[in-house]
Amino acid sequence: MQRFASPRSRSIRAFTPRGQELDSLADSEALRGRFFSWRGASGRRFVCSVFQRGEEGFVSDVERGAIIGVASDGGVLRPVCVFAAAERRSRDALRKVGRELVVVEWHVHFCPDIEAVRDLAGSLLN
Numbered sequence: 001m002q003r004f005a006s007p008r009s010r011s012i013r014a015f016t017p018r019g020q021e022l023d024s025l026a027d028s029e030a031l032r033g034r035f036f037s038w039r040g041a042s043g044r045r046f047v048c049s050v051f052q053r054g055e056e057g058f059v060s061d062v063e064r065g066a067i068i069g070v071a072s073d074g075g076v077l078r079p080v081c082v083f084a085a086a087e088r089r090s091r092d093a094l095r096k097v098g099r100e101l102v103v104v105e106w107h108v109h110f111c112p113d114i115e116a117v118r119d120l121a122g123s124l125l126n
Contacts, residue, residue: 049107064086
């Protein structure tokens with residue numbers, strides 16, 4: 001299942017990273033929009049918690065993991081930045097990045113290692 005069902009279908013292009021909602025939450029109206037998965041360069045699937053623009057305070061408190069800034073282009077979600085939570089950006093710094101890149105959601109993959117961040121960045125930003 002895709003994040004936006006018809007009539008807002010995703011455009012699929014070669015080398016474009018593809019994310020999706022979790023099939024296991026397809027029938028849960030309350031949880032469906034709170035989780036999303038992206039594929040890393042390795043092919044591994046990374047499940048992320050979704051935070052809306054305006055929730056930068058929560059996102060800036062994350063100490064370990066990958067943070068993905070996501071923009072919406074005609075209803076199609078696309079990652080615009082990926083960084084390690086260990087870089088500890090302040091709420092104001094996240095808001096500034098979010099405004100500059102027109103971020104509508106922050107996707108956070110909680111994990112202890114930097115390899116997940118590298119894997120996601122290698123896939124999502126190429």
